Amino acid sequence: MKFKVFCTIFVLCVGISLISCNGTQEQAEQEEPEQVMDLAQVRQSIEEANVKFGEAASSGDATALASLYTEDARLLPPNSEMIQGREGVEAFWAGGFQMGIKEIVLTTVEVMGMGDMVCEIGKAVVTIQPEGQEAIEDIGKYVVIWKKTADGTWKLHVDIWNTNLPLQ
C-alpha cells in the first residue's frame, strides 16, 4: 500500500514537473512575437529621436543634437576622419551649423536586428545656406546603429552617411 501511495505521488510530481517544463518552453516560444513587436516599438522610438534630431538641427543646437548620441558614439562623416565620443560629435555639428546647415530631415527606410543594438537605414535631406548665399539641398542616405542605454533611451551609437549627388 505504501508503495502504491509512493507511485501515485511520484507520478503526480513528475507530471507537475513536466507541465512546469512545458510551460517554460511555451514561454520561450512566445518570446518571438514579442521581439517582433519590440522591433516596431524600437522603430517608433528611433523615429521620435529623429524628430528631435531635426528640431536640434533647425535650432542650430549642437549640444542638444550631441545628447542624442551615446557617450562613446562613433561619427563617420564624409571628407573627415572618424570621430569618437560625444564631445567630438558636438564639435562636428557645431562646425556644421557654422558652415550653414539649416535643416536636416531624416526618414527611416528600414530597421533591422534585435537586442540592445539595432541598425537603421535611412534617407537624409540636408539644407545648407552659407551666409549671403543661396540655399542648397544635399540628398543622401545613412546607416545608424542605435544602442539602448541604461535608462531605456535609444541613442545613436554609430552614424555614417554619404551623398546621393554625383561628384561635382
Added chain:
Amino acid sequence: MKFKVFCTIFVLCVGISLISCNGTQEQAEQEEPEQVMDLAQVRQSIEEANVKFGEAASSGDATALASLYTEDARLLPPNSEMIQGREGVEAFWAGGFQMGIKEIVLTTVEVMGMGDMVCEIGKAVVTIQPEGQEAIEDIGKYVVIWKKTADGTWKLHVDIWNTNLPLQ
C-alpha cells in the same frame, strides 16, 4: 504514516524540481561568456571574408565579390542612389572595375552586436588607376552589417562607406 511518506516524497520532488529549475537558470547565465567568445569568432570570419573581398577586387571579379553579399543586400555607395540585391551589387562593382579600381584593402576596427547580425566598423584603402593615368589612393571608412546565412556563412548585408579625403 502514509501522510509522513507523502510529505517526504513531496518535499523530495519539490527539491528535485527546484534543482532542475536552478540548472536551467545557471545554463542561461552561462550563455553570456559563450556569446562573447562567439563575437571573437565572428570577427575572425569577417576578417577572412574581407581577405576574399580584397582578392576578388584585385582580380577585378565582380561576380566573386557579389557572392560575398546576401541575396537582398543593400549597397549605399557615395554619389549614388541606394542599391538593393546581389545583381545590382555585382553591376556596381563591375562598373567600379571598369573605372579603374585595382585594389581594395579593408581593415576591421570594431565588431559589435550579437546574434545573427553584427556591425563592423572599418577603414578602407582603395587604389584606382583609370587607363593611361597615374594611380590614386582613396582612404576611407565603412560600416558593414554582416548577416549569418542559412549555411553558417557571414555575408555583407548592408554596406556603406565614404572618403576621409577633403572635398576637392
